[in-house]
Amino acid sequence: MTLSEVDTPALILELDPFERNLDRLAASVAGKKVKVRPHAKSHKCPQIALAQIARGAVGVCCQKVSEAEAMVLGGVKDVLIANEVVGAPKLARLAALARQAHVAVCVDDARNVAALDAAVGEEFGVRLDVLVEVNVGANRCGVEPGARAVELAQQIAACRNLRFAGLQAYQGSAQHLRKVDERRAAIEQAVGRVRDTVTALTKAGIECRKVTGAGTGTYLFEAASGVYDEIQAGSYIFMDVDYGRNEWTESGIPRFEHSLFVWTTVMSRPTPERAVVDAGLKASSVDSGMPRVADDPAVEYAKASDEHGVLRLSGQRGYAVGDKLKLIPGHCDPTVNLYDHYVCVRNGKVEALWPITARGAVW
């Protein structure tokens, strides 16, 4: 089947740029002391996780237990839930999952640590790795650096069924700062906060076995810091319009290519200036801005409604009803979450369908 025969809307993964992105990230950290643990919330697909692991990744990150379950079921042996897990039903699933694979989880709350310890209990016969999440500037989850982190680490270390495994230190709000210098400065600040916390841990006699964090926008800064041991970049495999707006020159970070597209059909040409495509809000998430027409940057995807996208045309452009075109999603993660599979394409031919088995796995 050729791409032109694929019905729309469909989520297209162009395998050549996708594989080049995988290779580029691996090459960019070769010889550095950091390990790669890509975030699977971007792709939600075990096939992609295994492709990352085949290029040297030590495992993946997930945000949710249900994502982690999908990854382990798909053959991934090492999963860090880079997030807090709250509530007895999820904790029981987490403990059970830790029998099947190496699973670690993050905490930022003392009662949650106690609940985790109780959930793991004796029955699963595992000791769960637990990282303390530190707020390094994103102001989302995570304890403030220093003393609070030490207290939690001590509490974890004292738990029968838990092991203190290090610090989760992701500066999420740095990733889309447009200028390289802004991103570098934000990570310098994050590194300072991590260093203070590691020092406080050491003073308290607690070994910090690992510091993990970083995203596509900044990961080489964390890698160069001497403080981070693992990087969690996820979006590099796909890129999206939002990451495309970042400046990259002199960041050292390779220019990743767009590999993920929403394949769409022109369904209406009501006026010379307007074309309407069949991919709207339910085909491409607009939380971080509109998608872009891949092969025609002068065309603006001006407006999304549930099932329509309005393109604003200028000049004498074709776009007949029935024409198909590629959109670059505004934000890859929530767009992937709208689909049940990737249509994997190489040289215009469909090569595979990869199921997005963690689609909708938010619990």
Add this chain to the structure above:
Amino acid sequence: MTLSEVDTPALILELDPFERNLDRLAASVAGKKVKVRPHAKSHKCPQIALAQIARGAVGVCCQKVSEAEAMVLGGVKDVLIANEVVGAPKLARLAALARQAHVAVCVDDARNVAALDAAVGEEFGVRLDVLVEVNVGANRCGVEPGARAVELAQQIAACRNLRFAGLQAYQGSAQHLRKVDERRAAIEQAVGRVRDTVTALTKAGIECRKVTGAGTGTYLFEAASGVYDEIQAGSYIFMDVDYGRNEWTESGIPRFEHSLFVWTTVMSRPTPERAVVDAGLKASSVDSGMPRVADDPAVEYAKASDEHGVLRLSGQRGYAVGDKLKLIPGHCDPTVNLYDHYVCVRNGKVEALWPITARGAVW
């Protein structure tokens, strides 16, 4: 199972306000000449379609063939695809579906009419009802009112396998104009455009059997116009934050209640002013603004990331880690599209799980 035991994030349908909304809409058009054909793109769930039909709806609207297939499979006998359908694979499915239920579709393009006629062909033994979509102010799909619509209607009438069934005239951009007078004025303009088109059709000797359109924000204006025969309101069953921002007083439209919620857990309390819940972009669509905390309007859902929502607290509010709360989605349709089922709740008890069988049905 009680609501408090339901794990999060989950999509909760409170059956009491939901059923009151169904009854309110039915009561508000009782005695009027318009029929009700609710838009199923809001709910994507045959159970809800059948509940609407049980209260007098003549059938449903869909936007996509795949949605229509899900509705017909679920027992709905009359579906209008209130949208253009483009491309041979979809047209073949549409023709096949018309053997199983009454199915109608919209057009705004001459070549699409020819393709439809060819797709239906002889083999399916059906004559497909086709409506001409007219642009009544939303500037999305649809031909301009008047002569273009007449030409298309003539073309349809001349097709062996198609029947001209009337006009699709939905003023989508009127629905969220905040003031009643603005919405009323927009619909007056739409009604004028419809009337001109019906007059032009009559002059050309073509009977316009039906005018269909209208949404939750305006449907009583269309109903009172004397021009519209069917109303397509969909969101009234759920309401959402965006519709909640409309003024309703003196519109005549009943005050529909919020019945749809995202059930979420407080997963982090890093500072006194900040709570983080486990429902972000992948649990509640933010295309039309942030969700709202249902039972505490003073709390702001300030920021959504993929799997987190940051609540900004003021004063001495509780919100301990593990607490669960209800969010009202910013926009119901794309939020529903993120889930595989509704958890239907009455008086704090789970009464049913209704599968969202048209979840992801965008093709």
